[in-house]
Amino acid sequence: MANPSGDGGRYPASDRIGSTPRDRVLPATRALCMFIVPFLLVAFVLLYFWPSADDTGRLFAWRIAPDFTSMMLASAYLGGAYFFARAVAATQWHRIGGGFLPVVLFSGLLGVATVLHWDRFVHGNVGFWLWAGLYFTAPLLVLLAWWSNRSQSPPATVDDVLLAGPEVAVIAAAGVLACVTAVVLFVLPGWAATVWPWPLTPLTSRVVGSIFALGFAAVQVLADRRWTSARLLVQVALIMLGLMTVAAVRTLGDFAADRPLTWLLAAGLVGSLVGLAALYGRREISRAGSRTARG
Template structure:
């Protein structure tokens, strides 16, 4: 159910990118920001859907901390900027009002529910399956770099979005800056958790999601190429960063398919 809601949010933003005034909870400009958020939602959908199909906690927990972080921060963003949301029934269509209230309800319910599930899971008896083949050092180093950059940048955007906005390659408001920051924090935590797990079987689904993230963001860039100022270093740095996400995701996805997952212990 959760993955379906994530997919729907991604569709609103990545497909109906230029119609957020009607089909989303708040109006997003420029549309590249909506595409960025939509790409992140769809990549998260991959992560959550694949996690739901795993048999062990060790192989599925890679989805929990990033999603819990993102949903909690997004609830805070919503409350901080509630005046920007489409809640005025006299100014918006019923479908717009419905989308807005659905957003508010989902983000009010999901964080405490996920925290309860996490608490329940950590109290269950048992131990993780032993780690199998580790990731190469260069890959852990690059993912560690990705994660650190995204977490630090996400924190900066969340705390002081207007002050940090000039370093971003396109225009962000306080609301969209914090929304982007919430995603950066969630994605950064996911990348750092991959480094910590350091096992192909445990991080396979995260690498598939990472590949999807890179592909979707590259497509978003191509859709709105004119919004980038290529005479500025920040546009090139953004492109290089996204390309590196794509490269790590592609290599990791292909390599993980070759690794035999650690077998579950037989019942005695």
């Protein structure tokens, strides 16, 4: 049970248990993470630096338009590459465990989108077969990795710095909003295209929805308030949001200024970036203070 005192509290010593899991990352999980990283890095480079429809049609799995959609997907890829690279070197499962189910959602939805829009892909490109192979296998493999490791996460202890109650509420609310947006984009792509800030096809609507589904990571703070559990996920979000902000500035012409959602999403992007940076700074100061207090 969390400390009811709220802000930045710690779990009471009475919540310790005599026999705790080892909090380790299994070798098979490390191997899977190591295998995934190169694919994500290559996809990031291709989509972020050659985002045009002509380039993606030649180098990637399908022609993506406009450029911002390519760069948004690339931003998610680099965030994922960073996450899995850190997971390879991680020594404690609870520090990385929160990233696996969001990846299952993201990759699973992209697999479904691939089947639904099979005819939109460039089947002659090597990039397509890499895409299809990855998204037809990754959801199951990542889910199995999470399932195998799930019992490794120990309960919080008196030494754990917790996210404050208001922080949890805001983060979880943002995650729920992202997940609802993902559902709308995936289930109602035709309607979404009429209000969305940049042009969407049914395929790109579902791809963008898959990216928003990564917001499930934020919902998980309701189950685990430890800063050590959230820290890496916040770093990943900062990478993704930072790259998306740069991409938006580079592709301003892709956006419809007359649509209200354009300005709402812009405010949400900048607000999330600033808010997460402030949270990260605050919690790192708390973590440093906790270490100092323990001597």
